Structures are given as structure tokens and as C-alpha cells.
Amino acid sequence: MHEHIKQRLDQIISNLTQLPSLPDIVSRIINMVNDPNVDFNLVASEISKDQAITANILKLCNSAYFSKGKEIASLDRAIVTLGLKEVKDMIVVATTKQVLDKTIMGYDLAKGELWKHNLAVAMLSKQIALDKKKKAAADIVFTGGIIHDVGKTVLALFVANTFKDILNYTIENQVSFNEAEREIMGYNHQEIGKKVLQKWKFPEVLQDVVEFHHTPSLAPEVNREVVSIVHVANAICLMAGVGIGGDGLYQELSQYAIEKTGLTESEIEKYYSNVPELLNQMKNIM
Ligand SMILES: [Fe+2]
Ligand SMILES: [Fe+2]
Structure with a gap:
């Protein structure tokens, strides 16, 4: 364990100002x-207070992926036409890009890789x-x-x-990369990511996605299905080489998550071979 890194990370997570920020409007809209x-008009008036986000939504909602x-x-x-939930997803895309679209x-x-990975996992999870x-x-x-790996931006x-x-440590002890992260630095990217989401005041279910996306069977029962879906989508994107990075080969696909999502082997293969098509759809929302 590198004690000085652990101490530095203790400091970063206790002093929230050093964690990445998002405009307050995002958590307000999500909640x-x-x-x-919820009253539609209230949501619309809340969003329209922010011109940049409104402009981004109008751009995104005419992209092939969102416009239908x-x-x-x-x-x-x-x-x-598209519904509040879709508009919420567009706000998330428009605002998290500044946090996630950087070199990790x-x-x-490389710059753009984590963003592309997160978008692919988001789209595939929803699919x-x-x-x-x-x-x-x-x-x-x-x-x-979109936000499952946000902790990586802090740990990079x-x-x-x-x-x-x-x-x-990963190779010698036959453990996953994120278990080794914790052994060496005191924290893994899931734990740090959860702190980021707490700062952003995101709901508990999303905090669970971040905290348990590599260990879905350990998530609180109510959220295990959601966590499992993101886990499987993440694994498929990594298998397809989307945002694989230095740790991608040392992650596991949980049998628990496969059962929880009810996916068959042939369905997983189908999603895997569909990844290039997914990346194609993503082009005009990046
Ligand atoms: Fe991860
Ligand atoms: Fe990931």
C-alpha cells in the first residue's frame, strides 16, 4: 500500500471541492x-433557465439516437414528444461530457476514450x-x-x-484490477466514484450502480437488477475493445449478473457483434 496516496485520497474525498463538479440543475432534474x-411545466421552466443546456438538448434531440x-x-x-426521461438523459449527456471527456x-x-466507453455502456444498458x-x-x-466509471477521472x-x-498485484494474486487498486492506493474507482455522486446529490440507485458495477451481487437487493444490466453492458463493451485501457483485460463478467438480467449466451453474442453499429449511432451525439 502506498500510504501517501491513500492519505491524499482521504483528503480529496473529505474536501469535496477537489472532486469534479456538475451544475446543480442536473441533480434537480434527475430528482x-x-x-x-412531477409537473411538466415546472421541469421545462427549470431547464430553460439554463440557455446552454437548453441549446444542447435541442441539438441532441434532433440526433438520430434520440429523435426517433x-x-x-x-x-x-x-x-x-420524447418524454421527460429522455430529456433527462440528454441533460446528463450534455453536462457530464466536460467531466468525462478527457485523457485518463x-x-x-486517450482523450475521448472514456467518454466513448461510457456512452456505449449507457446506450447498450438501455437497449x-x-x-x-x-x-x-x-x-x-x-x-x-454514463457515470459508472467517473471515479477513474479522480484516480487517473x-x-x-x-x-x-x-x-x-493483479497478476500475482489473481484478482481483478479494481481489487488491486484498493490494495495499492487504499481506494478503488468505484468507491471514489460513489463519493463524486454523493457530492452531485444523485439518487441512491445511481450511487449503487457506481459502487457495485464490478460486484453486482453485493449491491443492495432492490438495485441489483439495474446494477447487473450496467455490469453486463460494461463487460460487453470491454470485450469489444471500447475503452479497454490498461485495466480492461483484468475485469470479470459476473455469472450472477447474467442470471439476474436473464440474458442468454446467444443474446450476449448478438449485443457484442452489434457494438460497431452502436458506435455508429453514437457519432452524432458525441
Ligand atoms: Fe469500472
Ligand atoms: Fe467501464
Whole structure:
């Protein structure tokens, strides 16, 4: 264990200002949309206070992925035609990009790679949830997929300094990369990511996605299905080489998550061979 790194990380997570920030509007909208009795007009007026986000939504809602072939010229139309949950997903895309779209040193991810990985995991997670007729999960896993690896943005520099030790520990002890992260630095990217989400005031279910995306069977029972979907989507994207970085070969696909999602081997293969198509759809929302 590198004690000085652990101490530095203790400091970073206790002093929230050093963790990445998001505009407050994001958690406000996520929490509003979670409320089944939410007033559409209230959401629209909240969003329209932020011109940059509104402009981004209008751009995103005319992308092939979100538009579903409809042309949309206003925020109100977007909410009515596409629905609040879709608009919430667009806000998440528009605002998390600044946090996630950077070079992630220690994990060997060039600029754009983590962002691409997160978007792919988000889209694939939502696809799996919809195909499996899990509508409630589909509304959550897109956001979950986008932010699941956010802890890597904080750990990157520390991993860069200890990469050899982490990798050696992984190989010598036959454990996953993130178990070795904790052994060497005192924390893994899931734990740090959870702290980031707490700072952002994101709901518990999303905190669980971040904390347990590598160990879905350990998540609180109520959220295990959602966590499992993101876990499987993450594994498929890594197998397909999307954002694989320095740790990608040392992650496991949980049998528990496969059972929980109800996916068959041939379905998993189908999603895997569909990844290039997914990346194609992603182009105009990146
Ligand atoms: Fe991860
Ligand atoms: Fe990931």
C-alpha cells in the first residue's frame, strides 16, 4: 500500500471541492423526473433557465439516437414528444461530457476514450433493459452507464504513478484490477466514484450502480437488477475493445449478473457483434 496516496485520497474525498463538479440543475432534474407526480411545466421552466443546456438538448434531440425520426424545435416539444426521461438523459449527456471527456492517464485512455466507453455502456444498458421489457430499469441505466466509471477521472494520476504495482498485484494474486487498486492506493474507482455522486446529490440507485458495477451481487437487493444490466453492458463493451485501457483485460463478467438480467449466451453474442453499429449511432451525439 502506498500510504501517501491513500492519505491524499482521504483528503480529496473529505474536501469535496477537489472532486469534479456538475451544475446543480442536473441533480434537480434527475430528482424531479423521478417523482411520478412531477409537473411538466415546472421541469421545462427549470431547464430553460439554463440557455446552454437548453441549446444542447435541442441539438441532441434532433440526433438520430434520440429523435426517433421526429423533428423537434422547442424544449416543450421535446418533453411532450420524447418524454421527460429522455430529456433527462440528454441533460446528463450534455453536462457530464466536460467531466468525462478527457485523457485518463493511468488507465491508458486517450482523450475521448472514456467518454466513448461510457456512452456505449449507457446506450447498450438501455437497449438491454428495453429488450428485456424492464421499463423502470431502462429509465435509470442510461445515466448509470454514463457515470459508472467517473471515479477513474479522480484516480487517473495516482494510477499513473502506481500502475506497475497495481498490475503486478493483479497478476500475482489473481484478482481483478479494481481489487488491486484498493490494495495499492487504499481506494478503488468505484468507491471514489460513489463519493463524486454523493457530492452531485444523485439518487441512491445511481450511487449503487457506481459502487457495485464490478460486484453486482453485493449491491443492495432492490438495485441489483439495474446494477447487473450496467455490469453486463460494461463487460460487453470491454470485450469489444471500447475503452479497454490498461485495466480492461483484468475485469470479470459476473455469472450472477447474467442470471439476474436473464440474458442468454446467444443474446450476449448478438449485443457484442452489434457494438460497431452502436458506435455508429453514437457519432452524432458525441
Ligand atoms: Fe469500472
Ligand atoms: Fe467501464
